[in-house]
Amino acid sequence: MAVHKRSYHAYAGELTPRWSRFLIVSRYAFQNALASKALSAYFALCFSYPLGCALALYANHNQRLLALFQTSSFFDVNARLFFHFLGVQGMLGFILTAFVGPGLVSPDLANNALPLYLCRPVSRAEYVLGKMFVLFALLSLITWVPGEMLFLIQSSLAGASWMVPNLWIMGSILLGSAVEILVFSLLALALSAWIKRRLAAGAALLGVFFFGAGFGQAINAVLRTKYGFLIDLANLLARVEDQVFRQHTSIGIPATDAWVALVAISAFCLLLLEKKVRAYEVVRG
Amino acid sequence: MNSGMAPVIELDGLAVTLGGRKILEDLKCSLSGRAIGLLGPNGAGKSTLINTLLGFYPVARGTARVLGCDIRTEMKQIRALAGYMPESECFIAHLTAVSFVRLMAELSGLPSDAALERAHEALFYVGLGEARYRLLGTYSLGMKQLAKLAQAIAHGPRLLILDEPTNGLDPPARQRMIRLIREMRDSRDLHILLCSHLLRDVEETCEEVLILKDGHQVHYANLEEERKANRRFLELETLGGDGAFAEAVEHLDCECAVAGRRLKMILGQDFAMGDLYRLAEEHGVQIRRLNYRRDSLEDIFLKAMESHNGRP
Numbered sequence: 001m002a003v004h005k006r007s008y009h010a011y012a013g014e015l016t017p018r019w020s021r022f023l024i025v026s027r028y029a030f031q032n033a034l035a036s037k038a039l040s041a042y043f044a045l046c047f048s049y050p051l052g053c054a055l056a057l058y059a060n061h062n063q064r065l066l067a068l069f070q071t072s073s074f075f076d077v078n079a080r081l082f083f084h085f086l087g088v089q090g091m092l093g094f095i096l097t098a099f100v101g102p103g104l105v106s107p108d109l110a111n112n113a114l115p116l117y118l119c120r121p122v123s124r125a126e127y128v129l130g131k132m133f134v135l136f137a138l139l140s141l142i143t144w145v146p147g148e149m150l151f152l153i154q155s156s157l158a159g160a161s162w163m164v165p166n167l168w169i170m171g172s173i174l175l176g177s178a179v180e181i182l183v184f185s186l187l188a189l190a191l192s193a194w195i196k197r198r199l200a201a202g203a204a205l206l207g208v209f210f211f212g213a214g215f216g217q218a219i220n221a222v223l224r225t226k227y228g229f230l231i232d233l234a235n236l237l238a239r240v241e242d243q244v245f246r247q248h249t250s251i252g253i254p255a256t257d258a259w260v261a262l263v264a265i266s267a268f269c270l271l272l273l274e275k276k277v278r279a280y281e282v283v284r285g
Numbered sequence: 286m287n288s289g290m291a292p293v294i295e296l297d298g299l300a301v302t303l304g305g306r307k308i309l310e311d312l313k314c315s316l317s318g319r320a321i322g323l324l325g326p327n328g329a330g331k332s333t334l335i336n337t338l339l340g341f342y343p344v345a346r347g348t349a350r351v352l353g354c355d356i357r358t359e360m361k362q363i364r365a366l367a368g369y370m371p372e373s374e375c376f377i378a379h380l381t382a383v384s385f386v387r388l389m390a391e392l393s394g395l396p397s398d399a400a401l402e403r404a405h406e407a408l409f410y411v412g413l414g415e416a417r418y419r420l421l422g423t424y425s426l427g428m429k430q431l432a433k434l435a436q437a438i439a440h441g442p443r444l445l446i447l448d449e450p451t452n453g454l455d456p457p458a459r460q461r462m463i464r465l466i467r468e469m470r471d472s473r474d475l476h477i478l479l480c481s482h483l484l485r486d487v488e489e490t491c492e493e494v495l496i497l498k499d500g501h502q503v504h505y506a507n508l509e510e511e512r513k514a515n516r517r518f519l520e521l522e523t524l525g526g527d528g529a530f531a532e533a534v535e536h537l538d539c540e541c542a543v544a545g546r547r548l549k550m551i552l553g554q555d556f557a558m559g560d561l562y563r564l565a566e567e568h569g570v571q572i573r574r575l576n577y578r579r580d581s582l583e584d585i586f587l588k589a590m591e592s593h594n595g596r597p
Contacts, residue, residue, distance in 0.1 A: 008410060010474040011403060011441030015394035018361070024391045032379055112375035116436065119339050119369035120392040121361045279341040282303045 021122050025130025026137075033100045033134060042099065043138065046092045050146035053085055054153055061157040077154050077162070079169050083245040085147060086173065090180045090237065093139045094209065100138060101188025102201030104131040105277070110196040115279040124277050128189065135185040144177035169245075176244045180237055183262055186269035187233075193276040209233055226252035230261045237262070290317040291353070293444060293476045294338065296502075298347030301330075301337050308333045309500045311347070316478075318509070320470040322491035323480040324586060329497040331480045332372060335448055339369060352444055352476075365394060368442030370433045372449040372480075378422035382408055385421055386436045393440035400439070407435040411465060427458040434465065438475075445469065446478045451486050459486075466490045488582040496589045504589035508582065517552040519561075519577050526570035533564045 034040055059065050060074050075081070108114055117127050151170055155163035188205055195201040212231050219228030229235045235251050239258035242249035251258075292315040301309040309330045323331045336342050338351055340360040348355055354362045377385050383404050390400035390407075408417040411431040416424070421432060430450065437445055447466065451459045467490055470477050481487050487494055488508070496504040519539075523530065523546050531543045537560055538553035565572055 008438060008469045008472045008474060009441070010443070011395065011399070013399050014396065015365075016391075016396055018394070021392055021394070024388065028380075028384075028388050035379075107378060111378050112371075112373050113377050114375075115341070115369070115371045115373075116375055116377075116389060117392065118341065119364060119367065119371075120389065121365045121394065122392050123361075279339075280336060282342070 018121060021120075022126040022130035022133065025117070025122070025127055026133040029104055029131055029134045030137075033103060033138075036099075039096075039099050043096065043142075046089070046096060046142040047146070049085070049088050049092070050142075050150065053081075053146075053150050057150060057154050057157060077158065078166070079172065079245045080247065082147060082151065082169050082173055083176075083241060083247055085150065086143060086176050086180075086241065086245075087238075089143045089146070090177075093142055093180060094184055096138060096142065097135060097184040097188045098202050098205045101135060101185070101205060102192045102195070102198045104134060105189055105192040106196050106198050106201050109193065109276070114277065118279040124274075128273055128277055132185045132189055135188060136181055139181040139184065140177070143180065144174050147173040147177065172244045172246075176241045179240055179244075179262065183233070183237065183266060186266050186273075190269035190272040190276075193273055227257075229253045230257065233265070236265075292317045292350070293321065293352060294478065295350040296347070297349060299334075299337070299344065299349045300346040301333055301342055301500075302345040303333070303342060307345075307500060308342075309337065312349075312497075312502050313347075314495060314502060314505055316493055316495060318476070318491070318493035318507070319473065320466070320477040320479060320491040320493075322487035322494040322508075323478060323497065324484065324487055324494055324582075325482065325497035326590070327482060328499075329482075330500040331482075331497055332448055333500075334497070335369075335446055335478070335480055339364065339367065339446070366443045367446055368393075368437035368440065368444070368475075369446045370437040370448060370450055372452060374426070374429060376421040376424075376429055376432065379420065381418050381420055382413055382424070382432050382435070383417040385432065386439045389436040390439040393442075395440055403439045403441070404435070407439040408432075410438070411435045412461060426453045427455065430454060430458070430462065434462070438469070442475060444476045444478060446480075448480045449482070450479065451481070451483060463489050484582050484586055494582065494585070496586060498590060504585065506582075506585050511585070517556070517577070519548075519550040519552055519575065521548040521550070521561075521572060521576075522546055522574035523548065523565070524571040524573050526565075526568045530564060530568040530570045533568065534561070537561065537564075 056074070057077065060077065066072065066074075108117070118124060148170060151173065187208060191204045191208070192201045195204055212233050213235065216228035216230070216232030216235065219231070220226060229239070229251055230253065236258045239249060239251045239253060239255055240262060241247075242251065243255040294316045296312040296314050299309060299312040300307065312334070323334065325331050333342060337344060338349060338356060340356060340363070344357060348357050350356070351363045352366050354366070356363060377388070380388065383401070386404035386407055387400045390403050391397060395403060405417065408414055411434050413428060413431050413435060416428060421429065424432060430453065434447075434450065437447070450466065451462050454462060463486065466477060466479065469475060470490060477490070479487060479491055492507065492509045494506050494508055495502060496506070531541070531548060534548060534550070535541045538555040540551040542549045562572075
């Protein structure tokens, strides 16, 4: 169908592998997300803390600098440092999710675009995976990727004597980040699928986080219990990371309960997505 | 129902229930035309049938095959072979038309470069060449319809499913859409399934028609054969003369019913209009009114609606 001929004819060329189609959804979603200059600037800002940490690690092993301040080290490098690193990056990641997440599914629903995606050899799961991959990639780049790089920098500076006993921290960084990324992504997509207005979906995401924390504290205070934490997403994630990084915790619920609550929240988000990500909704009655 | 060609769509006792309501009941037929019309009044189940063929709605009973692929087990193959233009307004507002059509072609499996090339071609083909770099959100309704058609054909489907393609179009835009559908039909590179409640759209483009009512199949007609059969009708109103004119007319190649001064005739292949005028002159009869028509899709549709109450 050459432009100058302007007549219809079939396509007889090669096709891309079926497994890779969800990445097309991701690519276009990336383009849309990164079209915002404010978002690009914020994303760049998210690398300032890892960069600062890398410089601090370097300074901590710089003999001239240490001699100048007449100390053997400025700070201890252990699991606590990486735990705090992930805490800061997790918060930045949540704000990034609130920026990007609502724009992933809600415009497609508002414009009735889902039949156009789903009438092609792309399943609903692949569509969701494609959209979620955007958040996976962006959040990975500011959480576990710099975290592991910091670990490797510290290992190269401190040597095998530090690295070998602390090797488990690598797994903790990966697991802790994965939990955060999965929960943030599922929550953002579920809200994006149920709230057609992008701004409202972003506000709802912040609301779930902060109102959940407020209600949780209120439940704890009124009922004199600790189970209000179960609706406090920030504390649930913190409790899980306390365990993953083997830290002392001040959150009064068992880690198992926090894991179960996070799994339940994720399952609920998947259910919400399953209900909403459809070519056409069926009206009952 | 059209022998000689492999079936495009085979419905095998297909039933669909949505939200506790039976929407489609026991549809059985085999359609093999180049352009198939799906007709019915609003709420007949036309769009539901299309959505079921594309796997959007679950099948309650029976099954269907599209280009030989079973909708229960081979949905991805069906979606790879089909292009779909939905009825409702649907687009991706922040994309330009060319990016939108390219995205859709890529999702159908075309490599990125080929998808871009086909997107340009498809947009030129439907007449949006000059507007292809504009955001879809700024398009008029008619342009959005054309953009939807472009995305449906960009990947070169073997079956093009059009759900009410002329909805909301002004007469020139409608003519353009009908012309494009005819061109694609005549290219013989693809089959077309056209769903519409507008008889004229179906009559102007389709070879076969399946009529639905209340979720039931009420009639199937091969329009090509109907056209070939060339059934013609004539209604006359006369003045003057005696009964001899009516008797003489009955000897022409036609079936004739007389009611006073009115004659209703079903014309045969060899009927010549000149003979009628000659007889009128011979019998001193004035022809005051003459209404000549062929058996149109409207007649077929109305007969189907009247003769079937929608229940098996």
